Amino acid sequence: MYKQLAEIYQRPEVFSVYTAETLWTEPHLANQMLQFHLNQENVLASRPIEAIDRMVDWINQSFGLKGKSICDLGCGPGLYTSRYAKHGAIVHGIDFSSNSINYAQKNRSIDATPITYRVANYLTDALPTQQDLVTLIYCDLCPLSPIQRQTLLTKIRQTLSPHGRFIFDAFSIDAFESVSEGVCFGRNHMNGFWSARDYFAFQITFKYDSEAVSLDHFTVIEEDRTWHVYNWLQYFSPDSIRLELEQAGFGTIEFTEGFGVDPSDVATFGVVAGV
Numbered sequence: 587m588y589k590q591l592a593e594i595y596q597r598p599e600v601f602s603v604y605t606a607e608t609l610w611t612e613p614h615l616a617n618q619m620l621q622f623h624l625n626q627e628n629v630l631a632s633r634p635i636e637a638i639d640r641m642v643d644w645i646n647q648s649f650g651l652k653g654k655s656i657c658d659l660g661c662g663p664g665l666y667t668s669r670y671a672k673h674g675a676i677v678h679g680i681d682f683s684s685n686s687i688n689y690a691q692k693n694r695s696i697d698a699t700p701i702t703y704r705v706a707n708y709l710t711d712a713l714p715t716q717q718d719l720v721t722l723i724y725c726d727l728c729p730l731s732p733i734q735r736q737t738l739l740t741k742i743r744q745t746l747s748p749h750g751r752f753i754f755d756a757f758s759i760d761a762f763e764s765v766s767e768g769v770c771f772g773r774n775h776m777n778g779f780w781s782a783r784d785y786f787a788f789q790i791t792f793k794y795d796s797e798a799v800s801l802d803h804f805t806v807i808e809e810d811r812t813w814h815v816y817n818w819l820q821y822f823s824p825d826s827i828r829l830e831l832e833q834a835g836f837g838t839i840e841f842t843e844g845f846g847v848d849p850s851d852v853a854t855f856g857v858v859a860g861v
């Protein structure tokens with residue numbers, strides 16, 4: 587027991603394990619995540635609909651979606667893609683959760699342009715080419731390691747047409763400063779989120795000050811198995827994100843105050859990058 591607890595409390599090397607696929611695609615978790623996407627009271631997986639509407643309006647006013655090709659990476663259940671299509675864009679939606687993609691496909695609107703949905707991993711699978719716009723929304727660059735970020739940013743640059751734009755958001759250093767290290771433990775922790783069966787779970791939050799990274803390490807203990815999910819988050823300053831974009835070959839980089847989302851929200855900021 588002592589040895590097991592010592593392992594659970596051990597601080598892992600920064601970005602040493604990647605478990606995002608389990609978090610989003612394990613069948614029970616994928617269902618929980620879909621409910622989070624759709625539930626207006628819960629902002630863990632998607633922003634509230636009001637904020638999504640404001641963000642899509644901002645993108646439409648800034649870039650004119652009608653007739654533009656746009657690829658939404660990590661599209662989830664299609665909360666953005668469906669709105670892009672209503673504005674007349676030619677839309678690709680990519681996500682590795684088949685559960686979310688199925689929901690998005692079933693809930694297409696008939697008065698919108700068609701949307702091409704694909705179950706794929708944007709880190710390893712091919713992306714569509716010659717896109718006018720690529721979006722990666724709700725800080726989805728932040729769970730990735732520096733190497734994964736360079737891989738993805740380079741792929742996105744290659745996906746864009748010569749005048750294309752990559753639109754995304756990221757967690758700020760202000761958000762990092764509000765994170766505290768700590769431990770939570772409980773039976774069926776997070777109201778049964780982690781399993782449909784009875785379980786105990788530890789959630790240990792670590793901060794890595796010199797890297798501006800946080801980790802929520804979840805250890806889930808069921809009757810016959812113990813498993814782990816590592817939720818890493820990289821927090822950025824405008825300078826640190828600029829450096830990574832430049833390394834991946836982006837030339838124009840502009841920062842926005844949250845794409846029409848509440849400007850008093852200092853936890854995230856928006857970026858528009860072009861080749």
Ligand SMILES: C[S@@+](CC[C@H](N)C(=O)[O-])C[C@H]1O[C@@H](n2cnc3c(N)ncnc32)[C@H](O)[C@@H]1O
Nearest residue numbers: 610631632660661662681682683707708723724
């Ligand atoms: C925080 S959610 C945001 C979803 C959507 N952008 C929104 O704001 O409603 C992250 C989404 O990215 C997907 N995702 C994470 N990593 C991925 C990867 N490597 N390849 C494809 N999809 C991924 C997840 O399945 C999930 O739907």
